[in-house]
Amino acid sequence: MKHLKFIFSLYSKNWLSAILLIFVTSVSLFTLTNAIGKYQFYHYSLDLFSSTKLNDHDVYFMPFVSEDQRKDPESNYLSMEQATSNAVQQIKNTAGVEAVIQSPFLISGEYKGNSLLMAIYDRELNEKFSLPLETGTWFRNTAKTKNAEAIAGGYSFQNVQVGSAIHVEYKKGNGITKEIDLKIVGKLKDPSAFPNFSLSGTTIFADDIWKWQDVLILNQKNLPDDVGKDAQVSGSNFFISIRSQANYDAAVRSIEQFGTVKPYRKILSDSSINAENKIRQNLPIPLFFLFISSMTQLSVSVLFVNKKIPEFGIYYLYGCTKFRYFCSLMICITALALVSVLINFVMVVECPALLHYGILNLGHVVFDCRQIFSFVLPYEIISLLCSILFCFSIFRKKTPIELYRRLES
Amino acid sequence: MITLEHIYKIYYSHGVEFQALKDVSLTISDGDFIAIQGKSGAGKSTLLHILGGIDDYDTGTYRFNDTNVADFTNHQLAKLRNSEIGFVLQDFSLINHKSVLFNAMLPLYFNKTPAKDMKPMALNALRLARIEDQAKKPANQLSGGQRQRVAIARAIINNPSVILADEPTGSLDTETSAQIMDLLMSLNKQGITLVVVTHDNTVAGYAHRIITLRDGEILS
Numbered sequence A: 001m002k003h004l005k006f007i008f009s010l011y012s013k014n015w016l017s018a019i020l021l022i023f024v025t026s027v028s029l030f031t032l033t034n035a036i037g038k039y040q041f042y043h044y045s046l047d048l049f050s051s052t053k054l055n056d057h058d059v060y061f062m063p064f065v066s067e068d069q070r071k072d073p074e075s076n077y078l079s080m081e082q083a084t085s086n087a088v089q090q091i092k093n094t095a096g097v098e099a100v101i102q103s104p105f106l107i108s109g110e111y112k113g114n115s116l117l118m119a120i121y122d123r124e125l126n127e128k129f130s131l132p133l134e135t136g137t138w139f140r141n142t143a144k145t146k147n148a149e150a151i152a153g154g155y156s157f158q159n160v161q162v163g164s165a166i167h168v169e170y171k172k173g174n175g176i177t178k179e180i181d182l183k184i185v186g187k188l189k190d191p192s193a194f195p196n197f198s199l200s201g202t203t204i205f206a207d208d209i210w211k212w213q214d215v216l217i218l219n220q221k222n223l224p225d226d227v228g229k230d231a232q233v234s235g236s237n238f239f240i241s242i243r244s245q246a247n248y249d250a251a252v253r254s255i256e257q258f259g260t261v262k263p264y265r266k267i268l269s270d271s272s273i274n275a276e277n278k279i280r281q282n283l284p285i286p287l288f289f290l291f292i293s294s295m296t297q298l299s300v301s302v303l304f305v306n307k308k309i310p311e312f313g314i315y316y317l318y319g320c321t322k323f324r325y326f327c328s329l330m331i332c333i334t335a336l337a338l339v340s341v342l343i344n345f346v347m348v349v350e351c352p353a354l355l356h357y358g359i360l361n362l363g364h365v366v367f368d369c370r371q372i373f374s375f376v377l378p379y380e381i382i383s384l385l386c387s388i389l390f391c392f393s394i395f396r397k398k399t400p401i402e403l404y405r406r407l408e409s
Numbered sequence B: 001m002i003t004l005e006h007i008y009k010i011y012y013s014h015g016v017e018f019q020a021l022k023d024v025s026l027t028i029s030d031g032d033f034i035a036i037q038g039k040s041g042a043g044k045s046t047l048l049h050i051l052g053g054i055d056d057y058d059t060g061t062y063r064f065n066d067t068n069v070a071d072f073t074n075h076q077l078a079k080l081r082n083s084e085i086g087f088v089l090q091d092f093s094l095i096n097h098k099s100v101l102f103n104a105m106l107p108l109y110f111n112k113t114p115a116k117d118m119k120p121m122a123l124n125a126l127r128l129a130r131i132e133d134q135a136k137k138p139a140n141q142l143s144g145g146q147r148q149r150v151a152i153a154r155a156i157i158n159n160p161s162v163i164l165a166d167e168p169t170g171s172l173d174t175e176t177s178a179q180i181m182d183l184l185m186s187l188n189k190q191g192i193t194l195v196v197v198t199h200d201n202t203v204a205g206y207a208h209r210i211i212t213l214r215d216g217e218i219l220s
């Protein structure tokens, strides 16, 4: 206890630099964490995409009509619902096409006073897009049940247990409030995402076909019919399954008359390249910050030791050995680094909540403690060791007797 | 009891040798009061530093209570300084921004004194040095005489057998000097051995024995 008190007393006259060091290190570590989080986000979206049961015969399809054009009241294009359903029909009639996987229909509702999104999974989506679950299972019930099955995803549902029933409200177009009771059969792995196909560009990456937000995925099979009618189309593009490799080229050629096609494999390979590019673009900033933080670490440590060397002469007189004093100083410096790492750790652990409440806005990130700390800890250890070695080289040369003489004169 | 036999101390600076102590032999018995005098540069501080185990010597033997100090490890030397020796130096030796109490209890951080005893012991030492009323003040708000009292309180906190003082009254006026010397004398009367380096003949007048150094040698 008194040893700790003694070590703590060494911070006096050094508080400002200590706070500066903690601040700079925390900011740098968080920049690093964020870059790793971004990188992991691209990898995670790619993993999600690979976890779908899409395969080489599947293509992403974008009809020629853009959504902006469709929304233009002057134009005499069809409504999005109409256009999409026509396109789906047309594609389904094409030879060689096995199935059309449409973007899920959406309903915005309310759960415990918070707005939420419900996405309806039809048979095709259920078959191809059963995303990784934290707990529970994907929909197996095909008959209508009292409570429709639902999979919950995201921070809003963190306290909802698998097997429990929840009550959701939503407003119909005519303003009437409707209620549904749902039975949670599974929970999505974090971060929560569900398929949404509404891209208009020609380069499509895995992260684009996911909507990253809290969601209730509903099983269309046992959803009351009227609920399905209240849902809205969420994207006018879709995936198309082609029956076999033999039909592939012919089928693609004929559907390309209605729009643009992007093969599954191409999306996969483009996304990998995109992930690598993104990390390359994102890396310079954290590296710069880490450099600054290492320099701060070094200069604050040296400043710390230099400021405390004159006092060493006094402590030495009364029985403090050189080794002990140096160790005490280094514990002070290590503690500052530890505090920064701890701040970083708390940020990472609390990130889902901070993001949910809008306290932090980091764009898309996936934080995995183990991954992050396999970068943060070695960095901190190396940076700290360098500072300690440098301080040692300064402190080593000081003899107490020389300090008395300097102070005497 | 302290014995020095044929101590030599050589400083090397910029390739030049300088003999700071030459063949110094000295016996200091328990309860003694010795004043060390001599011109500036005569080697007084050097001798005191060697006695205190904060500087080393080149040849000769230094025995503290019949143990050869040369055989001590760093740790044992630190223990010697902590428990057997109290230092009072001219005026720099307080940690200025810390409280008087912290300064007085500083030696207790480096031995096995339980944390809860530290404050009472420090207050007691400050009382013996008649400065306990200033315990909470930062050291840099004290006058020269008060600072020296705090240094004395710190020196006696571990009941040392020897107090080594280097110009303890060097920056004090005559009246305050006399008060500090009275305080040191009273400690000597309680059995603590006193070695005081001083320029001041009045201060030296308190001593049982005066040793004069010239160019690193003791004048007999």
Ligand SMILES: Nc1ncnc2c1ncn2[C@@H]1O[C@H](COP(=O)(O)OP(=O)(O)OP(=O)(O)O)[C@@H](O)[C@H]1O
Pocket (backbone or CB within 6 Å): A405, B011, B012, B013, B018, B020, B038, B039, B040, B041, B042, B043, B044, B045, B046, B047
């Ligand atoms: N590190 C050193 N390197 C070289 N010479 C030194 C060193 N330290 C002390 N000296 C020399 O040793 C001699 C003795 O020094 P010391 O400090 O013991 O003198 P002193 O008698 O205490 O003088 P003062 O009365 O001025 O304090 C001086 O000439 C000094 O210059």
Ligand SMILES: [Mg+2]
Pocket (backbone or CB within 6 Å): B044, B045, B046, B166
């Ligand atoms: Mg001197």
